[in-house]
Amino acid sequence: MTQERSNGMTQKNRIRAVLGICVISAVAFITALSQLSVFPYLKISGCIPDVLCAFLICSSVMYEGKVSCILALVGGFILQASGCGGVSYYPLLYLAAVCFVPMLYRRIFKNGFVAVGVGGLCIFTVEALIITVAQSLNGARLGYSLTHTFIPFVLYSMVCLVLSYLYCRLHRLIFGARRIADIED
Amino acid sequence: MKNFYKSKFFIITVSIALVLTFVVSALAVTGHTSFLTSIVNYTIAPFQRGAGSIGLAINGYRSYFSAVDELKKENEDLKQELEEVKSKVYGADALIEENEFYKSFLGIKEDNPDFVLLDAGVIGREAGNYTTVFSLDKGTKGGIEKNMPIVAPNGGLMGYIADAGINWSKAYSIIDPSSSVGVYVERSAEVGVLRGDYELQNDGMCRIDYLDENADIQPGDRIVTSGLGSIYPSGMPVGYIESIEYDDNLRAKYAIVRPIADLTSPQRIMVITSFQANSD
Numbered sequence: 080m081t082q083e084r085s086n087g088m089t090q091k092n093r094i095r096a097v098l099g100i101c102v103i104s105a106v107a108f109i110t111a112l113s114q115l116s117v118f119p120y121l122k123i124s125g126c127i128p129d130v131l132c133a134f135l136i137c138s139s140v141m142y143e144g145k146v147s148c149i150l151a152l153v154g155g156f157i158l159q160a161s162g163c164g165g166v167s168y169y170p171l172l173y174l175a176a177v178c179f180v181p182m183l184y185r186r187i188f189k190n191g192f193v194a195v196g197v198g199g200l201c202i203f204t205v206e207a208l209i210i211t212v213a214q215s216l217n218g219a220r221l222g223y224s225l226t227h228t229f230i231p232f233v234l235y236s237m238v239c240l241v242l243s244y245l246y247c248r249l250h251r252l253i254f255g256a257r258r259i260a261d262i263e264d
Numbered sequence: 265m266k267n268f269y270k271s272k273f274f275i276i277t278v279s280i281a282l283v284l285t286f287v288v289s290a291l292a293v294t295g296h297t298s299f300l301t302s303i304v305n306y307t308i309a310p311f312q313r314g315a316g317s318i319g320l321a322i323n324g325y326r327s328y329f330s331a332v333d334e335l336k337k338e339n340e341d342l343k344q345e346l347e348e349v350k351s352k353v354y355g356a357d358a359l360i361e362e363n364e365f366y367k368s369f370l371g372i373k374e375d376n377p378d379f380v381l382l383d384a385g386v387i388g389r390e391a392g393n394y395t396t397v398f399s400l401d402k403g404t405k406g407g408i409e410k411n412m413p414i415v416a417p418n419g420g421l422m423g424y425i426a427d428a429g430i431n432w433s434k435a436y437s438i439i440d441p442s443s444s445v446g447v448y449v450e451r452s453a454e455v456g457v458l459r460g461d462y463e464l465q466n467d468g469m470c471r472i473d474y475l476d477e478n479a480d481i482q483p484g485d486r487i488v489t490s491g492l493g494s495i496y497p498s499g500m501p502v503g504y505i506e507s508i509e510y511d512d513n514l515r516a517k518y519a520i521v522r523p524i525a526d527l528t529s530p531q532r533i534m535v536i537t538s539f540q541a542n543s544d
Binding site: 108109112113115116117118119120121144145148149151152155156157159160167168169170171174178 | 268269273274277278280281282284285288289304305308311312315316318319320322323326
């Protein structure tokens, strides 16, 4: 009886976990679409935040490595494929982000919010630097790019990061995703 | 978790990411579209259309609020322009009114070529329905002196200048109790003196006194100035007889006269600065 109850509960948790992964994947897809089609209308100082990256960073703290990596790869490829041509760094950047932030959480901060915040800031800073350098190579003044691209991009993306974190907390409450602390090294 | 980063899965994932980054980017830079890119775009196109319409709607709301400042400024500019146009219209109205005023006095001038007329604006009046004292915007500097008669646009006698300063003057109307005008009935030539009356003043009327007991007068008769006293020229229309009454104290009859001139709210009047006295 106890075994049967144990199996039932395990199966229930499994279904819940799978459902959670499906939902997070759908939300990631919607986030990618939003970044492509909605946020261009919500530019601040001409910048579109990296909403998908923010979401992936937050979800990487919740879900085990495989799920995060696949989401990062697929999301990054969607953004790359939908771009206007040229060099695109999204798949690599997102993969690095979903590996870097959980590492920060496990090794240094032990606090999800702080790890997400610091990790997100680092990732967005690197991304903003890449954009700024690309603009400068295309003729924009460095000072102008710093004030009109670098800072607005980082700030706007950090706002999206906070909102994504709030969603992920809610998601975990509903679907009970496994935390990284539960994963054995 | 260390084992994960050393696992086959992770190595494959990183390899795929590298391939996607470099190969697809290289194809994109050289103007080629990869098969995978085509599939991705084909798949997400319908979803992008839907998301795009949401983005447009959000942009619509956003521009609604961001346009508020522009609309406010445009509103202020239009208000200012409207005020300018209004003042021009008011100015035009005033010019039209002035034109009508001078046209009416042209009639007086044509009937009385010896009159020298000077226009003046009424800048103040005694409070009450039928004004008896007017303040005018011209004085001795403008050519106005005491005891000059004043006429209304319709040619009716209004009163006389009672006092004049350098740039002001005061005129009493014919219904003021202190006023008296030598008049006669145009039909029957019966003479009398037109005076203001406190009781009749509120109704905007005055009376003719010193009529002969058997004077041939009747309601509706037109009263004109006789020219006696030299203040007023002769033959100027004054009013019409409203009724004939009998004064027990004076034991004489008197006529109540309604003036031709509009004494309710005169805006501009004409002062007769000079005229040829009638010797008849």
